[in-house]
Amino acid sequence: MANVLDRAIVRLLPAIPKPIVRKVSNRYIAGATLEDACRVVSRLNEAGKMATIDVLGEHLDSPDQARALVHEYDTVFDAIERNGLDSNVSIKLTALGLTIDRDVCLENAEAVIKHAAASGNFVRIDMEESTWTTETLGIYRELRGRGYDNVGVVLQSRLRRTIRDIRALADLKPNVRLCKGIYLEPPLIAYQEYQEVRDNFVAALELLLKGGSYVGIATHDEWLLQQSLSRVEGLAREDYEFQMLLGVRELRGDKLVRDGHRLRIYTPFGKHWHAYSMRRLQENPKIAGYILSDLLGANGLASRS
Numbered sequence: 001m002a003n004v005l006d007r008a009i010v011r012l013l014p015a016i017p018k019p020i021v022r023k024v025s026n027r028y029i030a031g032a033t034l035e036d037a038c039r040v041v042s043r044l045n046e047a048g049k050m051a052t053i054d055v056l057g058e059h060l061d062s063p064d065q066a067r068a069l070v071h072e073y074d075t076v077f078d079a080i081e082r083n084g085l086d087s088n089v090s091i092k093l094t095a096l097g098l099t100i101d102r103d104v105c106l107e108n109a110e111a112v113i114k115h116a117a118a119s120g121n122f123v124r125i126d127m128e129e130s131t132w133t134t135e136t137l138g139i140y141r142e143l144r145g146r147g148y149d150n151v152g153v154v155l156q157s158r159l160r161r162t163i164r165d166i167r168a169l170a171d172l173k174p175n176v177r178l179c180k181g182i183y184l185e186p187p188l189i190a191y192q193e194y195q196e197v198r199d200n201f202v203a204a205l206e207l208l209l210k211g212g213s214y215v216g217i218a219t220h221d222e223w224l225l226q227q228s229l230s231r232v233e234g235l236a237r238e239d240y241e242f243q244m245l246l247g248v249r250e251l252r253g254d255k256l257v258r259d260g261h262r263l264r265i266y267t268p269f270g271k272h273w274h275a276y277s278m279r280r281l282q283e284n285p286k287i288a289g290y291i292l293s294d295l296l297g298a299n300g301l302a303s304r305s
């Protein structure tokens, strides 16, 4: 039933006036400008939270747009340094040219990572739809082969291949953000049941920790948080981190910090916030459901606590 309602909300989305989408997005997106992002990250840092800044890319039509995004990331690194912020960055390979040409994308990703290395910073490669998983992991391996250690990747527990991917990447001792995966994928390649996705998350986390990987545990799911907390018991604080999205379960994040864990907040900003919000909602109608119930107050505890 909730599923049907979520899908109905998504169908109505294009009819919702931009100012209203803006109001809803405000909580989840730092703003349109880099100054907005710096202000938000500075506030997060004051609350003991780290950040990862994501520049919202637009739909890519030409290599020039991808190169323009590389320059935007240059300004992000400069701002992080200038303002003394505790933040790394997240990139999406499709926004850096993967849909156009793999080599263009590799060159752009390398440019961002090189700039990060120069200021002692780190780049996380987000994971996108399953059509890009193999290419993304291939590019990650190639970048590591070129000597860059300041780069990490994302694995999605929704995908059946994830445990295999962890084994295949083991020689690199990869720095991994582990998440469920936002994209709804077909049964042949992805778990469909909520608990199956959770169980695979725990199995992936155990395998990564056993292999000595640094893991960014990216979830707001209380059950998974509890499972993860018991798996990191005894590890040094610097050996893992929790990660959450801006505006989601903030009080729960505060508690993680109070309890002595490191927490990083995914902080997207950019002028393409409207297209981004629409895309995220359409990719996974459940998110629209969360937001609506949050706005109506029905889920206030789950989202804020």
Ligand SMILES: Cc1cc2nc3c(=O)[nH]c(=O)nc-3n(C[C@H](O)[C@H](O)[C@H](O)COP(=O)(O)OP(=O)(O)OC[C@H]3O[C@@H](n4cnc5c(N)ncnc54)[C@H](O)[C@@H]3O)c2cc1C
Pocket: 125, 126, 127, 128, 154, 156, 177, 179, 180, 181, 182, 183, 218, 219, 220, 221, 222, 224, 243, 244, 245, 248, 249, 264, 265, 266, 287, 290, 291, 299, 302, 303
């Ligand atoms: C830091 C970070 C980075 C991520 N990077 C990627 C990535 O690179 N690739 C990818 O495919 N996915 C990524 N995701 C998304 C992730 O895969 C999940 O889709 C998302 O986190 C929801 O799963 P969950 O584990 O929080 O559990 P859920 O069961 O979906 O959520 C648990 C509870 O959290 C709240 N909640 C969760 N998400 C939202 C939301 N968006 N708005 C409002 N409330 C919400 C709800 O109250 C919900 O009941 C990322 C997530 C985080 C936290």
